[in-house]
Amino acid sequence: MTSFVDRRSELAEIQRLVSTARLVTLTGTPGVGKTRLALRAAAGLGRRLPDGAWLVELAEIRDDALVADAVAQALRVHHLVDRSPLDAVREFFRDRRALLILDGCEHLAQGCAELVGTLLRDVETARILTTSREALAVGDERVFVVAPLGLSNGAPGRNGTPVAAAHLFADRASAVSPHFALTTENAQLVNAICHRLDGLPLAIELAATRLRVLSVEHLMHRLDDRFAVLDAGHRTGARHQRTLRATVDWSFDLCTPQEQAMWARLSVFVGRFDLAAAAYVCAVDGVDPESVFGVLDGLVAKSILQVRTQAGQVRYWLLDTLRQYGAQRLRATDTQATVRRRHADWYLDLVERAEREWFGPEQISWLARMQAEWANIRAALEFHLSSGDAELGARLAGALWFYWTNSGPTNEAGYWLDRVLALDTKPSALRAKALWVAGYVAIVRNERDRAADWLAQARPMAAQFGDRLLEAWIVGRQQSMATIQGEFDRGMALGEEALRLFEEAGESDGAGAALVHTTTATIGMFRGDVGATTAASNRAQAICRAHGERWIQAFTLANLGRLAWMRGEAEQAIELTREMIRLRRGGPQPAALLPALEQMSWATEAAGQHRRAATLQGALHQLRRTFAIPVNTKVPAVYLLDPTQSCERRTRLALGERAYTNAFRRGTRIPIEDIATFALGEKAKPDQRTVGPQLTRRELQVAHLVAEGLSNREIASRLTISTRTAESHIEHLLGKLGLNSRAQIAAWVAHSLQDRPTPPTS
Ligand SMILES: Nc1ncnc2c1ncn2[C@@H]1O[C@H](COP(=O)(O)OP(=O)(O)OP(=O)(O)O)[C@@H](O)[C@H]1O
Ligand SMILES: [Mg+2]
Incomplete structure (x- = not known):
């Protein structure tokens, strides 16, 4: 995270508002710093918010119907059954002193207003802070208009101290040009530059990166040339938008053609993505996948692209304004359709790979991966369904079953499955699978009538298309339904039938059969039958162990443990x-x-x-x-x-x-x-809790250059820093990563970027 530049009086005012009003909205022009301010204000509330602040990034969703789901997911209360996400969210905030931060509400005005209205009405303790280009206009909303950063006229502020905008400029400038410092000599020019940019933080950040190659004087001249036409008008919202637009246009023009193309193409990602995904999705029309890392790095250096290491993985993303700009640029090209399709293909391929591998030793990391990539997977679903591609939509939703039923968002799963099933009602093997997934998800949500109905439709359709394996899975879920209803004899019979079908399909030793054995063990447990429970559990465990699987294995131990407890052992x-x-x-x-x-x-x-x-x-x-x-x-x-x-x-x-x-x-x-x-x-053990090293952006760049095999001197010249500084970055890297050689840094980079692009299966 880049450093935060003082907004002391705004912070104090927002914190006062949040402490006294239940709904506070920060509005203001794009790039003015609403999100940054909201996060900072929440962090500063500390003990006044004993139950924490919860951030929901709404840029990730497109449909008002999913607002409550997105909030439930951010609170991690999405998997549970028997209730809507809104109920889960309501329950979460009951009796709690916590703050919900809804970031970027402008495109979901209706969904946000509904959620916020309900929470304010039903949960007395709920407090909400939103950021939005427009106010929400709900109840007693207190609106705080975020103004651009403080400017001073000509000379530094009173007492010779520079004001906020100049501080921000100086901070970002010294990141690209380590010798840069704000002095009495350059202060006037820096102030003039910040004035030119209307004190808009995003514009200042973009302009400051030019000091890599320009002096402050040159930068000022360039801006003068470029922005002369903008001078008319007051400091109003419209003018700010024009200024920002002009700055972003200018940044775009200063990018290399490859960077420009990449910026536009990266706009198809929603939320964060990794290098492998970018290399596959964007390497079209003559862009070599091998060159993608260098191009991304160039965009990071220009402050267009954000980068962070999370749990050892390098993830990139675009700020919303810059993503929207990229999307506009992409719309003007004929690669848009290709790139959007490749995005959807990439995530379909990822999910289908996960479906094949989740029942194995990598299970936990696959589930975590699905969660981390969920925003993009959801965008791929939206792409297929809104472009009317029922087949690919059904394939993607069908392959997600293991995630949805194990730890994923079950209510949102229902949303997508409903859309898949409504898009094309013609019987097919894919539709049969989607019906089965819908039934399975409904079981997890304890919606028994729906589950029974979906499964009853799925079975004859699977049989009609000769899909024995799917039929076996369906009967397995029917066994589970019967068990839940207490119909144990029927459950036993369905279990035997499912196992016969699995055998016919040549899958007696897979996840489906293991689940059937587990359900049979559950029936044994409820009947107090030690022999039957143990025998069925042993069979399930043997399968799970052979696959190095943990999740289903845990179910078998639940049965055995509970039975032992019931018997007083x-x-x-x-x-x-x-x-x-x-x-x-x-x-x-x-x-x-x-x-x-x-x-x-x-x-x-x-x-x-x-x-x-x-x-x-x-x-x-x-x-x-x-x-x-x-x-x-x-x-x-x-x-x-x-x-x-x-x-x-x-x-x-x-x-x-x-x-x-x-x-x-x-x-x-x-x-x-x-x-x-x-x-x-x-x-x-305290050290078990640390997740991945926290590297700065610069350290990350240095790590990548080390991995490319560059010497300290080459790194210094590439980044226009001194060799001493490069050395000290490497020292820090070694310390933070707990390594002791450059080769190990290279290995670490290779490991955290290990997913090379692979062609999609479609
Ligand atoms: N006070 C500050 N100190 C340092 N950096 C800031 C500050 N305010 C904003 N920034 C930086 O300026 C950029 C734009 O800020 P931010 O994303 O908060 O704007 P926003 O108003 O939320 O924009 P949008 O309307 O697009 O959501 C970000 O890179 C952010 O880190
Ligand atoms: Mg924002």
């Missing part, structure tokens, strides 16, 4: 549940650990470890609260009653009120990410 229940926690740990959804942790608390109580059980109950209370998960969720009525409450009662009785409360409170203070460690009885 507390120690064994603890042992089995421990294994279950180990398997579920580290996934992209911390809430996915809840069932395992809950089972551990019952087993711990049964083993007579009451204090520990009470602490776990406190930790679970906190976990449920964090993800707005009610007790009793997902426990179908035909099953045994959820033991959570009775277990808490027993623990409380055993310990006495005082001791219980103390132990429970201790649990509520365990950080969410350490609960599993506590449940396993391990000591928390």
